[in-house]
Amino acid sequence: MLKAKKIRRKARAVRENLVDDTVSTPEFENEDEAYEFYSMYAGKIGFNVRRASMTVNNENVITRRMFVCSKEGFREKKRGAKRVKKPRPETRTGCPACMVIRLGTNGKYQVTEFVTFHNHQLGAVAASDLVMASQSTENDQDDGFDLADRSPDDSVHKQNLINESVTINFLEGRSCKRYKCTKTPHYGDVGATLEYLQRMQHDNPSFFYAVKSDENGNFTIFFWADSKSIVDFVHFGDVVCFDSGYALQGYGRPLALFTGLNHHKQTVVFGAALLYDESDEAFRWLLDTFKMAMNGTHPKTLLTDRSAAISEAIAATLPATAHRYCVWQIYQHALQQLSQAFHGSRTLEGNFKRCLFDCEDEEEFLTAWKEMLEKYDLEDNQWLADLFSIKEKWALPYGRDAFYADMKSVQQKESLTSELKKHLSLEYGLLNFFEQFERLLCDRRSAELEFDVNANQSTKKPPSMRMLRQAANVYTPAAFKMFEREFELYMDCMLYSCGEMGTISEYRISVEDNPKDHFVKFDSHNSMMNCTCKTFEFIGIPCRHMLKVLDTRNIKDLPVQYIVKRWRKDAKSGPSNSGCAFSFDGDPESAQTKRYNLLCRIFSISAARAATSAESFTYMENQSNILMDQVEQVIQTRPPDIVDLIGANCDRTQNSVDNIVTEGIHSHTNFLNGSADGRCSNIVFLPIEILIISRQ
Incomplete structure (x- = not known):
């Protein structure tokens, strides 16, 4: 124990002599941002980060925080601890590497110490090493550190590179949000x-x-x-x-x-x-x-x-x-x-x-x-x-x-x-x-299709109780298992009336050996309920407390509003275009592209349902021919300048990716007609290929 303390004091002395003077003052909005920044740096250098000592003021606000290498310090022996025959090996080395931040007068955290030296081997360098680079300043001067091009043969050589070559230049007063973390894709x-x-x-x-x-x-x-x-x-x-x-x-x-x-x-x-x-x-x-x-x-x-x-x-x-x-x-x-x-x-x-x-x-x-x-x-x-x-x-x-x-x-x-x-x-x-x-x-x-078939063709004997039988018929087996558990537990609940106000009644539900009571409000007008346990809001299954109230009021069928569709056997049935609304912006080609993408999604949903059985597949296949004939009739009644719009646009999009990626994408370019409208946008839709190229 005494030896460990001496080594820790020596490590602290080493740390004081290794503070990197090239570090000025990066700023962080909060402690989490500083931790995230140092963790990203550590992840690519090859070590893990641990939060160490901190100082708080009278308002319990952190004014100083130290982040250290996970191998900092040594394992302390507890007083009175029994000696073990095979103690776990020591994993810490008293490493002095650290980053220290302090709360400044402007309410932001600034780096006051940054030690890069490690007294142990680091992890191997990946080909996609981290590049933490600050964005350009108004004078187009870039400051940052780049480890992406270095690929040392071993971690010792890597350590020397870090100590001798890596300079971390932070611009004074700059927020850490201006630092970007990028990785380089592997070759190919x-x-x-x-x-x-x-x-x-x-x-x-x-x-x-x-x-x-x-x-x-x-x-x-x-x-x-x-x-x-x-x-x-x-x-x-x-x-x-x-x-x-x-x-x-x-x-x-x-x-x-x-x-x-x-x-x-x-x-x-x-x-x-x-x-x-x-x-x-x-x-x-x-x-x-x-x-x-x-x-x-x-x-x-x-x-x-x-x-x-x-x-x-x-x-x-x-x-x-x-x-x-x-x-x-x-x-x-x-x-x-x-x-x-x-x-x-x-x-x-x-x-x-x-x-x-x-x-x-x-x-x-x-x-x-x-x-x-x-x-x-x-x-x-x-x-x-x-x-x-x-x-x-x-x-x-x-x-x-x-x-x-x-x-x-x-x-x-x-x-x-x-x-x-x-x-x-x-x-x-x-x-x-x-x-x-x-x-x-x-x-x-x-596996999902197999579960769909099994859920709809179950030969399991239906439950004898009416509400359980109803639940077994509508819920999938997985959802029914959750409901069945709540149903069984409601038997142990005890109900006490807390009074009524109009159509709303309130009940207190308690369980023996559980000091926590829950309260349920029930509206007799529409059978709406809410419980303080929030189980229904949390997982979409009525809780035991709500089921107890229903039983007390002699309601033997589960109200339909408490059978959430996402847990039903027919969860994937219903309107196929739910949530797929869009608006026209006056550009006929843009409107057509939106229609195309929307129809693809609509028919994909229909296809997914039709593929579940041979009968529905055959029906959809036959109906598609009839539908196509009707679509052709509708198209023939339209003005001739719109008839071949899809084909013309498709021909113009058969370009390679290299042709699509143009130099200096500052404004929205409409690749459908080759015009630029000058509006900033990240999104370019193409009828056949959907490719988003962005520069912000």
């Missing part, structure tokens, strides 16, 4: 991606893809969604998980996925992206493009990783969407941040998962969290303290007004990015990844 990836996207759209005109480029013409984002993904979003896009964890970690290809949950509680993919730019501007573009691909419809709830750039992008592009931090992704981070603690205890991980996934009300969560910290001596763990400080953004008791569709339970069982992780490695060609991605989608969609 751009061509492979464009080849895949063009081939997919050639095979299916409803396939949507978009590409973003930076000011130098380099492709930075590729987004795509096939017709089935767009159809799935129409039915199940109420809650979306944006999984960018693999992209933000900086390993392999930067894949990001938009996923959701279907009526069988299976994961569905709404869209995918290769994200070589992680700036707030890039995330805004990506979310805008996703919304456009989904016909302008936005999800009710969006679950994401913890990121200041993503949060700002959502606030700007999806203001009506409830934004929550994904508890599953928080758990993945905990596996890294608390790895030593998890290995040192067999029960800690289970207790932590209970706090994340199982607590339904605030009191239960706070109690479980406090007990976990005390039991495992984690009161001083800075990562947990920081996580708890933003509990309102991720803890389930604070987000029960937002619809989750029970996403958390499914995420604990599977992760698409983990399945694709191997194929994202730079050791494999990108076309191999696309093949695996298509195979994964095909397998999951085949």
Whole structure:
């Protein structure tokens, strides 16, 4: 113990002598932005970051924070701890690398120390090393550091390069939002991606893809969604998980996925992206493009990783969407941040998962969290303290007004990015990844069709109770299982009347051995209810408390308004053009292009339904010939200048990608007629190819 203290004092002395004087004063709006900045730097240099000491003022505002290498310091021996035969090896080395920020008089955080020296080997350098570069100033002077072109043979040589050659030039007073984080696509990836996207759209005109480029013409984002993904979003896009964890970690290809949950509680993919730019501007573009691909419809709830750039992008592009931090992704981070603690205890991980996934009300969560910290001596763990400080953004008791569709339970069982992780490695060609991605989608969609058939042809004996029988007939088996659990639990509930006011009655529901009571209001005029537990708002299934009220009032059928369609067996039936409205802007060719894209989506939805059985397929095939004859008759009655518009436009779009990418895209260019209207835009629609080239 005494030896460790001496080494720590020596490390602090080394740190004081290694402060980089080239660092002036970058500014951050908050501590999270500084942490994100240093983490992105660390991810590409080859080390992990840990929040260390901090200072707060009387108003509990952080005035100083130190971020350190994860190997800083040494493991401390606890007093009274028993000696073990095989102690875990020491993983810390007393590394002095750090970044320190202080709160300035302008209310922003400034870097006061930046130590680049590490006393241990660093991770290997990837070909897509980070480039953190500031944007041009008014005098067109660029300041930044670039590690992308360096590929040392070993981590020792890499360390020398960092200490001798890397200069981090921050402009005084500049906000950290002006720093962009970009990665360089691996050699051949751009061509492979464009080849895949063009081939997919050639095979299916409803396939949507978009590409973003930076000011130098380099492709930075590729987004795509096939017709089935767009159809799935129409039915199940109420809650979306944006999984960018693999992209933000900086390993392999930067894949990001938009996923959701279907009526069988299976994961569905709404869209995918290769994200070589992680700036707030890039995330805004990506979310805008996703919304456009989904016909302008936005999800009710969006679950994401913890990121200041993503949060700002959502606030700007999806203001009506409830934004929550994904508890599953928080758990993945905990596996890294608390790895030593998890290995040192067999029960800690289970207790932590209970706090994340199982607590339904605030009191239960706070109690479980406090007990976990005390039991495992984690009161001083800075990562947990920081996580708890933003509990309102991720803890389930604070987000029960937002619809989750029970996403958390499914995420604990599977992760698409983990399945694709191997194929994202730079050791494999990108076309191999696309093949695996298509195979994964095909397998999951085949499983969905199988579940559809089984749900509608179930030979299971129907329940004897009337409401259960009704639920079994309309819900999918997965949804019925959730309802059945609530139905069984309502038997243990005790109901007490709290009074009436007009048509509205209020009840208190209690359960033995549970100190938490819930209150239900019931309107006898329309059978509308709401419960303080918020289970119906949270997952779309009536709670046990509501079922108790219905039983007390002798209502034996579940009111139709409490059978959410997204959980029904027929969830994918109904109008096919829901949410697909658009407006004309006066340009006939632009209007026709919009009609074309909209019809592709409409018929894709119809095709998806018709393909579920041979009879519906034959019917649709026969009707298509009749419909085409009727369309031709309508076209013949139109003025002749519009008859061949589609064919003419299609001929003009048979150009290579190189011809589409023009130099200096500052204004919106209409590739359909070759004119430029001078309006700024990121989007260019083509009847056959949908390609987005952007410069902002």
